Amino acid sequence: MNIDLKVDARGLACPMPIVRAKKALDSLQPGQIMEVLSTDKGSINDFQAWIKQTNNELVEHKAEEGLFSFYVKKK
Numbered sequence: 001m002n003i004d005l006k007v008d009a010r011g012l013a014c015p016m017p018i019v020r021a022k023k024a025l026d027s028l029q030p031g032q033i034m035e036v037l038s039t040d041k042g043s044i045n046d047f048q049a050w051i052k053q054t055n056n057e058l059v060e061h062k063a064e065e066g067l068f069s070f071y072v073k074k075k
Contacts, residue, residue, distance in 0.1 A: 001059070001071060004032040010039045010067070017043045018050050021072065025056065028074045033059060036070040043068050 007024045009017035017038040024034055036047070044061070047070050051058045057073040 001033060003035045003071070004028060005034045007034060007036045009043075010037050012038070013040055014042045014046055016040075018046050021047075021050070021070075022054075025054075025072065025074055030074050032074050034072045034074070036072065038068045038070070039066055040068070043070070047072075 005024055005028060007020050009020045012020070017036060017040055021034065021036045024036075028034060044063070047058060047061065051072065056075050059071040059073050061071065062069045
């Protein structure tokens with residue numbers, strides 16, 4: 001997967017991972033992919049809800065040892 005932009009939101013609590021992701025996504029062109037790293041457990045539900053609201057695509061998400069990675073494709 002080709003990552004066009006990485007957003008490091010580790011150590012930030014809700015809603016900051018989503019706030020950072022939204023700001024970063026605004027700088028992407030349609031079809032580009034952003035990776036967001038978070039350590040907030042609530043970010044799993046937050047990202048799923050945010051994706052539905054924005055009509056972007058959650059290509060993949062991973063959870064490994066307290067680190068959550070989200071791959072969002074801009075529509």
